Amino acid sequence: MQLLTALAVVAAVGLVTADYNTVKVADKEFLLKQKKIYNLLYHVSQPSLVNPTLYEEGRSYKIEANIDSYTNTTAVKNFLYLYEYGMLPRGELCSIYYQKQLKETEALFRLFYYAKDFDTFYKTALWARVYMNEMNYIYSFYTAVTRREDTRFIQLPPIYEMYPYAFFNSEVLEKAHHAKLFGKLDSKKFGNYNTYIIPANYSGWYMSHEYDIEHKLNYFTEDIGLNAYYFYFRLDNPFWLKSEEFGLQKWRGSEYLYGHKLLMTRYYLERLSNDVGKIEDFDWHNKFYTGYYPTMTYHNGVPLPQRPYLSKFPYYKYGYIKDLDDMESRVSGAIDSGFVLDATGKLISIYTPEGLNILGNIIEGNMDSCNRDFYGSIDLFARKILGFNLEPSTPYQIIPSALELYGTSMRDPAFYRLYKRIFKFYYYRYKMHQKPYNKDEIIYPELKIESFVVDKLITYFDQFDTSINNGLMIDNAEEAESTLIKVRQYRLNHKPFSFHLAINAEKPMKAAIRIFLGPKFDIHHKPLDLAESAKYFYEMDNWIVDLNAGANKIIRNSQDCSFVIPDPEPSEVFYKKVLKALDGSENLSYTERLYGFPERLLLPKGKKEGMPFQIFVYVSPVEGEMFPYMSRVFGGNKFDNKGLGFPLDRPVFDFRYDGSNMMLKDIIIYHKDEMELNVTY
Ligand SMILES: *[C@@H]1O[C@H](CO)[C@@H](O)[C@H](O)[C@H]1NC(C)=O
Ligand SMILES: *[C@@H]1O[C@H](CO)[C@@H](O)[C@H](O)[C@H]1NC(C)=O
Ligand SMILES: *[C@@H]1O[C@H](CO)[C@@H](O)[C@H](O)[C@H]1NC(C)=O
Secondary structure, three states, X not given: OOOOXXXXXXXXXXXXXXXXXXXXXXXXXXXXXXXXXXXXXXXXXXXXXXXXXXXXXXXXXXXXXXXXXXXXXXXXXXXXXXXXXXXXXXXXXXXXXXXXXXXHHHHHHHHHHOEOOHHHHHHHHHXXXXXXXHHHHHHHHHHHHOOOHXXXXXXXXXHHHHXXXXXXXXXXXXXXXXXXXXXXXXXXXXXXXXXXXXXXXXXXXXXXXXXXXXXXHHHHHOOHHHHHHHHHHHHHOOOOOOHHHHOOOOOHHHHHHHHHHHHHHHHHHHHHHXXXXXXXXXXXXXXXXXXXXXXXXXXXXXXXXXXXXXXXXXXXXXXXXXXXXXXXXXXXXXXXXXEEEOOOOOEEEOOOOOHHHHHXXXXXXXXXXXXXXXXXXXXXXXXHHHOOOOOOOOOOOOOOOHHHOHHHHOOOOHHHHHHHHHHHHHHHHHHHHOOOOOHHHHOOXXXXXXXXXXXXXXXXXXXXXXXXXXXXXXXXXXXXXXXEEEEEEEEEEEOOOEEEEEEEEOOOEEEEEEEEEEEOEOOOXXXXXXXXXXXXXXXXXXXXXXXXXXXXXXXXXXXXOOOEEOOOOOHHHHHHHHHHXXXXXXXXXXXXXXXXXXXXXXXXXXXXXXXXXXXXXXXXXXXXXXXEEEEOOOEEEEXXXXXXXXXXXXXXXXXXXXXXXXXXXXXXXXXXXXHHHHHHO
């Protein structure tokens, strides 16, 4: 996999070595595991069809007889207790936003997690593949692979291949189901497979857009890379797991807040490019402005719930609204008073280095929340209300809304309204109580940005193919081996570009460079004041360099930005590589990263005549210990120990960002049509 080869900067003067995210060559043991993991995820809904031997192995495995092979007998007993009573049947929909289903997911995950070695894990998964609900199986399995010690760095198939129903519209899947009739046969490019190409649009081209401006952003909100990113982001720190027991991020609460803030600001920039203004505020007791009309159907034929424009929240949501009102006022109270109330009745101060993390935990309502009974979960309740899901008739007959599955959450415009609300009323409110940084905290005269230049920025739409056959029903094993069904879609992309920096340092030092992209004008062409717009700046990159005394030239390529990753290879390509490596004809290399923010989406769409934005670039010395970031999903990295979003994370009042170590620069993003692009470049 062609992942980040290294996060090092290409430095002409100051040279930097990366001691993290190094590329490793897979050994035999790793390759065998990798192969088994892919086999376990191959046509999950038809296990008896594709590999009868594995099916038999799974069917005949007995958990109870092997109870000594698990390190936590309680967890196994809990699972068996549920299983004997009856769990979610195969074929039904599964979402962790429903209590009973979450209990089952948790139990299955723990069963996987506490298998004492890889072999037991493998056998348990073979068993579960036969007997468990498919959606529950996939989600629990992905969670287990990202948490177990012995599956470190193992790749998982892209989630949109596993469950295309959450990533493509019904008309596309309808055609895919009859690919031989509706697909275009094109096997030249794709090895020996019979390959059917299904062209796809983004949703809404059936509808009149007279009153719906939100559709202009469909190419962004429905981007499968973006939605997969969100799935992995939430997979990294599942709200239903305790960080200590399963080794999650210690700073999960801050990461929850900042990660969503980034997505919200990135979306806002995309709105500006499309001449769509601010994200509206909303109120639980008034009509909700933005509608959502997913033309999507779950695998069992049930359509995703819709929300018409200017809807009042239905009466069956009033209970949630009451609870949410209470939670919101408790959280606001904590922010304004400076204290949260923990479960023992003790007050904990939140204007401390851990404060934001504590706040994030109570807003998400995750298992590290210091008082879940009191603060509940704003995140969960808001999804219940905004998604317009219908209340289920039995715990097993659910119709989850887009907001109740991570793979679809970002498609609903309500997602961004919700996180704007959380940002504005909690995160930013908290930051308003902190004093703005004083000059000494952000101005470092020993560093001077002499120049900052960016290559010409050009966005365009590029054709991408996605294999979805693994997520569809097939007729027989032979078909599985020989047929590819690919969805062809245009996706936003940009020409690679570099930042060119010249930095003067008084003495040799380690420094952190941060690059933020923000608005220049509002949609009425009024220039925005930094004091107002700073909170909408999107952090594109943040990395560490070693500077020499004197002049340093630094070139940073867009592909090396800390948070981004190229689109992953299709599974059939990756799996072939694993097989080749196993027979010794090729090496397979891998990095610590499973996923990242799609590199394609680093820039918002430009305009033909140019779309103005501003870049804020900031360099500061690394003081004290570095912060070693380690995530099972996003890999390792090293940052300085300043807060997330520093120095734009606190209110910018009348202070001018005019120190020598920072620069605000106007830039223009251009957009080219595909045809034009082929001619000109
Ligand atoms: C074992 O599992 C149970 C239930 O899943 C959990 O409450 C307990 O903390 C676990 N014990 C250990 C030692 O991990
Ligand atoms: C995509 O939308 C255009 C209209 O905007 C339509 O002409 C075309 O047939 C659609 N293609 C597919 C594959 O749905
Ligand atoms: C694979 O990598 C090893 C070193 O890690 C090297 O010795 C070997 O020649 C490589 N094999 C191939 C086929 O490239």
